[in-house]
Amino acid sequence: MGAVSKNMRVYHRYLGFFLAGIMAIYSISGIILIFRNTNFLKKEVHKIEKISSNLNEEALGKAIKIKNLKVNKVQGDQLFFEQGVYNRVTGLAEFKIKELPFIVSKMNNFHKANTSHPLFYLNIFFGCSLMFFVISTFWMFAPGTQIFKKGILFTLAGVLITLVLLFI
Structure with missing residues (x-):
């Protein structure tokens, strides 16, 4: 395993631990936002x-x-x-x-932040961190191995499903 692969794995691991709380709040509030046109939790x-x-x-x-x-x-x-x-x-x-209850309303601000809101900086950091996860994933396993090849197929399936859902 090369030095780049080893470093990517280390950065991926510690950034993942650092972002675990942010991702949990972001995912919960994102799921709740799906129901914003209903009275769910209101x-x-x-x-x-x-x-x-x-x-x-x-x-x-x-x-x-x-x-x-x-x-x-x-x-x-x-x-x-x-x-x-x-x-x-x-x-x-x-x-x-x-x-919505106060805390849920505040959590939803993650998704609504723009350049006039302080959460804007956190969202940029979060988006860049997610892109790092996307890129660093490809250094987790050596190219040519069976698990890497399956990983590429899963990645393509994820892109394809997302594109299909975007356009239907």
């Missing part, structure tokens, strides 16, 4: 917020972060919608929404 929260007055339906939905808000009834200064009521004069909105 609890109903009653909110009362003072927002701008005289908002239209679309602006109201944005202000209280309810997508596709639809006003069902207008009665005087009150706009009634499925989740609650908004007073156009006072700007007071009283409504119910479903939210």
Whole structure:
């Protein structure tokens, strides 16, 4: 076994141990995100917020972060919608929404981070580390061995399945 192979194995091992916690949180939150369009793990929260007055339906939905808000009834200064009521004069909105528990919501921020969020740096590091795992995997076994050849077939199968699922 060459020096490069030995070093790759060592780096792969210790980086793997270092990232084990990050990968566990990332994978759990990723699985939970699959169900984001359902009420899985969500609890109903009653909110009362003072927002701008005289908002239209679309602006109201944005202000209280309810997508596709639809006003069902207008009665005087009150706009009634499925989740609650908004007073156009006072700007007071009283409504119910479903939210994930605090810790789960924070975990989901891993997947939503962009360049304006501090998790952005962790995500870049995590993505680069995963690419290192991809590359270093090919130094774990000597080329030409049976296990390496099977590993290449499994890699190709993983790429193929992913491409098929992306395009169906």
